Amino acid sequence: xxxxxxxxxxxxxxxxxxxxxxxxxxxxxxxxxxxxxxxxxxxxxxxxxxxxxxxxxxxxxxxxxxxxxxxxxxxxxxxxxxxxxxxxxxxxxxxxxxxxxxxxxxxxxxx
Amino acid sequence: xxxxxxxxxxxxxxxxxxxxxxxxxxxxxxxxxxxxxxxxxxxxxxxxxxxxxxxxxxxxxxxxxxxxxxxxxxxxxxxxxxxxxxxxxxxxxxxxxxxxxxxxxxxxxxxxxxxx
Numbered sequence: 653x654x655x656x657x658x659x660x661x662x663x664x665x666x667x668x669x670x671x672x673x674x675x676x677x678x679x680x681x682x683x684x685x686x687x688x689x690x691x692x693x694x695x696x697x698x699x700x701x702x703x704x705x706x707x708x709x710x711x712x713x714x715x716x717x718x719x720x721x722x723x724x725x726x727x728x729x730x731x732x733x734x735x736x737x738x739x740x741x742x743x744x745x746x747x748x749x750x751x752x753x754x755x756x757x758x759x760x761x762x763x
Numbered sequence: 764x765x766x767x768x769x770x771x772x773x774x775x776x777x778x779x780x781x782x783x784x785x786x787x788x789x790x791x792x793x794x795x796x797x798x799x800x801x802x803x804x805x806x807x808x809x810x811x812x813x814x815x816x817x818x819x820x821x822x823x824x825x826x827x828x829x830x831x832x833x834x835x836x837x838x839x840x841x842x843x844x845x846x847x848x849x850x851x852x853x854x855x856x857x858x859x860x861x862x863x864x865x866x867x868x869x870x871x872x873x874x875x876x877x878x879x
Contacts, residue, residue, distance in 0.1 A: 684866070695767075695853055696870040741806065749819045749860045750796065751868060753806040 654679045658742045658754030665732055665761050673727040673757045675716075675742035683744035685709075685718055685725040686751070690739045699727075699740070732761045765790065767856050767871035775877045781842040784874045786854030788835050794860030795837040796868060797829060800851040809852075812837055813860055841876075849878045 658675040665671060677683065684703045688696040700709030705720035714729045725742060742754040768787045776782050788795050797809040808821040812831035829839040835856075841848055852875075855868040 686867075688870075695872040696855075698867055698869065701867060745868075749794065749811040749813070750808040750821070751798070751806075751855075752808070755805050 654683065654744060654746055654748075654752045656742050656744055656752055656754040658740075659757050660755050662758040662760060665759070667733060667761055667763055668731045669761075671727070671729045671732045671736070671759065673740055673742070673759070675725045675727065675754060677723050677725065677742075677744050679723075679744055679746055681746050682720070683746045685716070686743045686745070687714070687716055687725070687727050688741045688743060688753075690741065690756075692738075696741065732759075734761050734763050737761045767854055767869055769852075769854050769871040769874050771874060772872065773875050773877075775879065776844050777879050778844055778846060780844050781840065782844060782876060783838055783840045784852055784854075784876075786837045786839075786856075786871060788837070788854075788856030789869055792856035792858055792869075793835050794857045794868075795831055795835060796855045796857075796860070797837070797839050798853045798855065799823075800853060800873070801849075806853075809839065811860060818860070844878045846878050849876060851875050 655678045686701045687699040689699045700711045702709040702718035708717045716727045739756045741756045743751045770785045794813045796811040800806050810820045815831045826842045831837045851873045853873045855870045857868045
């Protein structure tokens with residue numbers, strides 16, 4: 653079946669540090685890929701998406717590129733802020749109408 | 764546009780009871796999905812509805828059921844509650860649910876269910 657594997661963390665960084673969260677997927681076909689973010693006590697918010705190979709999704713300084721050859725969708729941000737502290741989920745959807753999520757990566761940014 | 768709304772936001776029940784959770788999708792969205800989030804199992808897909816039809820179902824026991832109304836609002840029901848059903852239940856809506864270009868699932872704030 654379809655699945656997502658992501659770095660579980662937790663990840664602790666200082667403000668202005670570079671953030672990378674690795675995400676790889678297994679799918680029978682060409683899925684759409686997503687990064688969602690969850691702040692404490694809240695639901696999931698879409699951070700960015702990519703729907704085909706070599707697409708780059710970007711939002712709020714975060715970027716991720718859909719790499720078909722390595723089946724990856726790593727999330728990066730060049731300079732994190734305390735407000736970026738959250739749990740980040742990588743996910744995919746194919747033709748079965750459901751999102752398959754990774755386990756989530758907890759990111760804490762210290763001032 | 765108003766976002767996805769879920770009611771109630773918090774719920775406390777005892778074992779053996781049943782519970783009904785409600786989800787109102789974004790206006791114009793016809794696909795509604797439900798997910799269970801727990802610390803141990805993460806985010807797990809429960810089911811997806813489109814135009815009042817269930818198109819996919821996750822690996823949950825028959826105690827978990829859902830339905831969708833003609834206005835796209837959805838409810839999920841859990842009967843004979845167990846302690847392990849304590850979780851955050853998230854609802855998401857999208858236009859068609861395909862995940863294709865332009866398709867995104869938007870999540871509500873969730874209903875936190877505690878079973879005692």
